[in-house]
Amino acid sequence: MPFGLLKYGLRRRYPARPDLPPEPDLRPAYDVVIVGGGGHGLAIAYYLAREHGITNVAVLEKNYIGGGNTGRNTTVIRSNYVTPESVRFYKAAVELYRDLSEELDVNLMYAERGQLTLAHNDASIRSFRLRAEVGKLLGTRIELIDPPAIRALVPALHMPEGGRYPILAGLWHQDGGLARHDAVAWGFAARAAERGVHIFQRTEVTGIDVESGRAVGVATNRGRIAAGAVVQAVAGYSSLLAKMAGFRLPIRTYPLQAMVTEPVKPFLEPLVSSAQLHAYVSQTARGELVIGGGSDPYELYSTRSTLDLKESLIQHTLELFPFLANVKLLRQWAGVTDMTPDYSPIMGESPVAGYWLDAGWGTYGFKATPASGRYMARAIATNRVPDILRPFALDRFRSLALVNEMGATAASH
Numbered sequence: 001m002p003f004g005l006l007k008y009g010l011r012r013r014y015p016a017r018p019d020l021p022p023e024p025d026l027r028p029a030y031d032v033v034i035v036g037g038g039g040h041g042l043a044i045a046y047y048l049a050r051e052h053g054i055t056n057v058a059v060l061e062k063n064y065i066g067g068g069n070t071g072r073n074t075t076v077i078r079s080n081y082v083t084p085e086s087v088r089f090y091k092a093a094v095e096l097y098r099d100l101s102e103e104l105d106v107n108l109m110y111a112e113r114g115q116l117t118l119a120h121n122d123a124s125i126r127s128f129r130l131r132a133e134v135g136k137l138l139g140t141r142i143e144l145i146d147p148p149a150i151r152a153l154v155p156a157l158h159m160p161e162g163g164r165y166p167i168l169a170g171l172w173h174q175d176g177g178l179a180r181h182d183a184v185a186w187g188f189a190a191r192a193a194e195r196g197v198h199i200f201q202r203t204e205v206t207g208i209d210v211e212s213g214r215a216v217g218v219a220t221n222r223g224r225i226a227a228g229a230v231v232q233a234v235a236g237y238s239s240l241l242a243k244m245a246g247f248r249l250p251i252r253t254y255p256l257q258a259m260v261t262e263p264v265k266p267f268l269e270p271l272v273s274s275a276q277l278h279a280y281v282s283q284t285a286r287g288e289l290v291i292g293g294g295s296d297p298y299e300l301y302s303t304r305s306t307l308d309l310k311e312s313l314i315q316h317t318l319e320l321f322p323f324l325a326n327v328k329l330l331r332q333w334a335g336v337t338d339m340t341p342d343y344s345p346i347m348g349e350s351p352v353a354g355y356w357l358d359a360g361w362g363t364y365g366f367k368a369t370p371a372s373g374r375y376m377a378r379a380i381a382t383n384r385v386p387d388i389l390r391p392f393a394l395d396r397f398r399s400l401a402l403v404n405e406m407g408a409t410a411a412s413h
């Protein structure tokens with residue numbers, strides 16, 4: 001038995017401090033009210049306090065912090081997108097992740113194990129070549145590799161040369177990685193609270209107060225709160241919040257499911273994904289296999305998992321790793337994801353003055369958490385949207401300056 005465990009086991013008072021201070025009294029007014037206590041809302045609060053000295057901030061979470069998509073995702077972190085705008089943004093996020101455990105003083109178990117995306121046809125090879133060139137130009141570690149190199153990276157992968165899903169090439173992204181998702185939310189929450197940010201759980205926003213075209217506060221199940229600025233960071237509920245503020249978002253909401261198996265001996269270092277098979281697999285530090293795929297094919301606000309998805313996802317995973325046929329599934333779950341027409345997020349101003357959007361994070365927002373937090377905080381603090389966020393403005397859907405990431409996002413979150 002480790003000495004520390006024995007020592008604390010024998011002590012009357014456990015020395016650990018709670019992650020969050022006791023809940024403070026709700027003030028009648030804050031400089032900034034953030035709706036949504038997921039990774040994004042908490043990261044915005046943290047960077048407002050840390051980088052801009054803005055601490056009169058409340059984060060309002062209707063449930064418990066990190067209990068939304070932040071605690072439901074499959075933790076893929078990567079920057080191997082198609083458009084330069086996305087590559088620049090997600091690369092900034094990867095760079096922040098590298099030092100985040102130290103910065104937040106929480107072990108996020110961040111591990112850059114690389115991500116391998118498989119090409120089963122010529123069209124995929126062409127698009128991978130483009131992604132590799134864009135990525136290299138912008139300084140990410142990415143290259144197109146051939147079957148012998150794939151075999152060397154993942155010896156356990158079933159590699160047919162013919163049939164329905166031959167493996168012809170791979171997009172190898174060494175910067176790809178994983179982190180512990182709930183720790184990201186708790187880390188940002190703890191460090192934001194330490195700096196004076198107020199975090200309220202079980203506090204639901206039921207209305208947005210708008211006067212003369214400007215957001216001036218929110219209505220909640222605990223009363224009204226006045227605000228200098230309001231931010232919505234509610235992932236799968238973005239359209240509902242925007243409706244409360246009086247405008248519509250170009251978003252459709254779909255369930256997204258994932259599953260995890262019992263632990264098995266480590267055999268899979270990189271994250272492996274296949275867009276044609278609509279499946280991706282990674283192995284946790286504990287040995288479990290985390291398996292995900294595409295969204296459910298219908299719009300719904302539901303976190304129910306379905307037999308349909310389980311069957312198809314297992315079938316596709318077994319195309320890649322047939323020897324897993326007898327491994328048991330431990331859990332299957334779902335989150336509610338907001339998809340935009342171009343599969344890119346919406347960050348920045350809204351049609352209502354003083355009302356900021358951090359929305360449309362669909363199936364890909366976990367990896368973005370520190371970067372959206374940092375740059376959204378900068379936008380709110382300076383009232384000027386930083387260049388790195390500008391391509392993701394809501395008005396791109398009017399001007400048709402889309403940031404199309406459908407090909408790089410569909411089944412490889």
Ligand SMILES: Cc1cc2nc3c(=O)[nH]c(=O)nc-3n(C[C@H](O)[C@H](O)[C@H](O)COP(=O)(O)OP(=O)(O)OC[C@H]3O[C@@H](n4cnc5c(N)ncnc54)[C@H](O)[C@@H]3O)c2cc1C
Pocket residue numbers: 035036037038039040041060061062063064065066067068069070071072073074075076077203204205206233234235236237256257258292333334335336337361362363364365366367368413
């Ligand atoms: C199965 C699955 C797998 C995924 N895999 C990946 C992946 O591998 N990599 C990746 O980058 N992304 C992935 N994602 C997407 C990612 O999880 C999300 O984009 C990201 O977590 C969004 O973070 P958030 O903080 O905006 O949202 P959330 O963590 O959902 O936080 C929003 C919070 O807002 C709260 N809220 C909603 N309405 C209100 C209200 N009216 N009042 C107060 N609070 C409210 C909710 O309770 C919730 O806690 C996946 C998602 C799912 C579901």
